[in-house]
Amino acid sequence: MLREIKSAYPVKDYHLILEFDTGEYKIIDLRQFLKGPVFEPLKDPSYFKQVKVDHEAGTVTWPNGADLDPDVLYSRSLPLRLPGEDIAQG
Structure with missing residues (x-):
């Protein structure tokens, strides 16, 4: 699902901390993605x-054009x- x-x-x-179109807020540690010249x-x-x-691509980006797939960010992030x-909520 996109x-x-x-x-x-x-x-x-x-x-x-990311807010997704589902209304969920999730947190992700991006250190695992900071590899290669574009992420340096x-x-x-x-x-x-x-x-x-x-907002056109629906993802995060930086001034040098670095970006990450929002589905990957969603699947590898944790609920905030x-x-x-109550942990039972959500």
Whole structure:
């Protein structure tokens, strides 16, 4: 199933909080993806924070054109749980 990312929030240590078109918020550690020349600039924390959502493609992107498949991001991310949130929900 094709997923689209609606918003993205960079957090410390190369993690993103992603809002998907399903209304779910998930968190992902992107360190596993930071390999190869196009992803090398993302290792700089200030550059990593320049993440934007490409609403046409439905995914995250950076100024150098680096992007990631939203379905991969969805399948490899974890549901975001707020403190005190019942784990049985969702």
